[in-house]
Amino acid sequence: MAVCYSVSAIAIVSTFVTIFSLCLFLNSKTKLFNKDVSLLGTNECDIYQGSWVFDDSYPLYNSSTCPFIEESWDCQKNGRPDKDYLKYRWQPYGCNLSRFNGTEFLLKYRGKRIMFVGDSLGQNQWHSLACMIHASQPQVKYIMDKIGRQYTFSLPDYNIWLLFLGNPLIVDIITEKGSRVLKIDSIRSENVWKEMDVLVFNTWHWWNRTGINKQTWNSVQDGNTTYKDMNRLELYKKALNTWAKWADSNLNSTKTRVFFQGVSPDHEKCEGKTRPLQSPGSLFPGEMELENVVKTMSKLNVRLINITSLSQYRADGHQSIYSYKMDCLHWCLPGVPDAWNQLLYHHLIS
Secondary structure, three states, X not given: OHHHHHHHHHHHHHHHHHHHHHHHHHHHHHHHOOOOOOOOOOOOOOOOOEEEEEOOOOOOOOHHHOOOOOHHHOOOOOOOOOOHHHHEEEEEOOOOOOOOOHHHHHHHOOOOEEEEEEOHHHHHHHHHHHXXXXXXXXXXXOEEEEEOOEEEEEEOOOOEEEEEEEOOOOOEEEEEOOEEEEEOOOXXXXXXXXXXXXXXXXXXXXXXXXXXXXXXXXXXEEOOEEEOOOOHHHHHHXXXXXXXXXXXXXXXXXXXXXXXXXXXXXXXXXXXOOOOOOOOOOOOOOHHHHHHHHHHXXXXXXXXXXXXXXXXXXXXXXXXXXXXXXXXEEEOOOOHHHHHHHHHHHHHHO
């Protein structure tokens, strides 16, 4: 009996040690590869870790059937001969994204106002989403309008409004005595933003503009101090913090869903590229600063649409020579911005 008892005890201890070791191993693997795997015991997965896969059922729409598509973004109409760039779909490693369902989207957001705020990359994404929605309900009446810096795509039957507000720096620029002043600590668009049910912000590329014909301000005002100029990355961080403080104080997550689009990367060379790159390359400037600011927000639940790394693979997706000029910043439509909206759709529907 004593021998049997000893053997049983040893077996129990051995089993316990094995389970404990396995738990430690799995825990360490989760920490090491937390960007690649789902969290143990949950249904969550990092949708931003994945790869581009060729899918013959893509694109989600044809530029020829989107009657309001911006001419400069219609690379096929502008003579691009290859079409493989249209066929790539973003596939997360640990889960599948639901295919965009425009009818489901319209029913869920009936009566809602969705606004993109930022630069022309935000407009690129806004236009993409408008085409995706129209392709799902081509027979439904739509209204496309532009007043000043605001573009509006609406569907009266669903009372849904999809808007884009051109505001590339997010913070204010005002004219004083014929001079343009960047007010790095001021936001005056707040009343418009407060009326929205969904807000999607973006900013980055205009902060790097220099020279008389490109720079959009003559001086910088921070509180009571005025500067001729400042380090651009510091200005960018100050602007993000101004936005974060305003949003934390003025927006309510129960009323308004808030997203910030990650930095859309440009590529030094994009002409002649016909398939995704093998590697995304190094960390893109501005992205870490944006992530850090979003993490500091204490009240408002802001979701980062982390498009930077996945878009770095897609040098083939730019307009290249198939636009008004050589362009390795903006994207062909259909194309990469459709994937951004697929990720946005995932968050909005879930």
